[in-house]
Amino acid sequence: MTADARQRVALVTGAAAGIGRSITERLVADGMLVIAGDIDETGLAALRAHGGGQVITQRCDVTDEASVAALADLAADHGGLDAAVANAGKGAYGLIVEHPLETWQEIIDLCLTGVFLTVKHAGRVMNDGGSIVNIASLNAIQPSAGMAAYCTAKAGVAMLTKVAAMELGDRAIRVNTVAPGLVETAATSGFFMVPGVVEEFVENTTVGRFAQPDDIADMVSFLVGPGSTFVSAGFFSVDGGASTKRYPDLPSAFARLVGPTPS
Ligand SMILES: NC(=O)c1ccc[n+]([C@@H]2O[C@H](COP(=O)([O-])OP(=O)(O)OC[C@H]3O[C@@H](n4cnc5c(N)ncnc54)[C@H](O)[C@@H]3O)[C@@H](O)[C@H]2O)c1
Structure with a gap:
């Protein structure tokens, strides 16, 4: 088989649900074989069942280096990696003065160190000319009270992307950040419950709307596809223009939910 005839291979973390699942399905529709990692093995089984033989799943915790390395090595076994999407992540609400160190560390480990490990090991096995997409957030550039760890981690992802683009550029590997605004997934179900x-x-x-996971998958598909070969070290907001304004006032919204504090 010539290099051109070889099926392109992608790796996606946090692939079992939400945005990661939509990205996985989009890359399969684009003709890629997807190596899908997640800690949710039930979700991975459901993804595989719908993957038409084009999704290979493996349990992967992005905070565990050996686990991420094994996912990348699995991709290498299929002819090397052409695209990687560092998607796994979650937020946690808490004001800084009340925030437990363990929660801060958990979010930094998942949202920032997890992306570092994914870039490190995907970059290690990636074919020349590949594409890495790191999923950050509107919160990488727009602060939210109550989201210090998440905002800080996502801002770090944007800078990590630029450094990785510099370091991997000599192999024509491109690295970009995608920054979603509000997307309707299980992770944001709490927002939908707070009036x-x-x-x-x-x-x-x-x-005038929030996003669905496919809105993010559209951008990722472009960034790993043939139409973006001159695009690297970029930061792409997919937020419906929300970066022009301000983030919702979460502390006030949560205070309204809980009601007045008894004096
Ligand atoms: N939903 C939004 O509004 C929104 C906005 C901006 C950015 N994002 C980012 O998009 C990404 C996906 O978010 P989502 O809304 O689809 O979340 P989600 O909760 O629907 O899905 C996240 C997936 O990541 C997996 N995961 C969690 N911890 C993991 C770990 N340690 N290792 C591997 N997988 C792990 C979960 O099992 C789940 O399948 C995250 O990085 C999130 O920060 C989401």
């Missing part, structure tokens, strides 16, 4: 929060998110966009 006013989603309305504020939507009001702060310029397009």
Whole structure:
């Protein structure tokens, strides 16, 4: 088989649900074989069942270096890696003065160190000319009270992307950041339960809606595809224009939910 005829291989972390699942399905539709990692083995089995033989799953905890290395090595066994999407991540709410160190560390480990490990091991096995996409957040550039660890980790992802683009450029590997605004997934179900929060998110966009996971997958598909070979070290907001305005006032929204503190 010539190099051109070889099926392209992608790796996606946090692939079992939400944005990661949508990205996985989009890359399969684009003709790629996807090596999908997640800690949710039930979700991975469901993803595999719908993958038409084009999704290979393996349990992968992105905070565990050996686990990430094994996922990358699995991709290498299939002819090397052409694309990697460092997607696994989650937020945690808490004001800094009350924030337990363990929670801060957990979010930094998952959202920042997990991306570092994914870039490290994907970059190690990636074919020349490959593409890495790191999923950050609107919070990489727009602060939110109550989200210090998440905002800090996501801002770190944006800078990590630029450094990785410099270091991997001599192999024509491109590295870019995608920064979603509010996307309807299990991770954001809490926002949908607090009166006013989603309305504020939507009001702060310029397009008047929140996103679905496919909105993010569209951008990732472009960044790993043939139409973006001159695009590297970029930061791509997929937030409906929300970066032009301000983040919802989460402390006030949560205070309204809990009600007045008894005096
Ligand atoms: N949903 C949004 O509004 C939104 C906005 C901005 C950025 N993001 C980012 O997009 C990414 C995906 O978010 P989502 O909304 O799809 O979340 P989600 O909770 O729907 O899915 C996240 C997936 O990551 C997996 N995961 C969690 N910890 C893991 C670990 N240690 N190793 C491997 N997998 C792990 C989960 O099992 C889950 O399948 C995250 O990085 C998130 O920060 C989401």
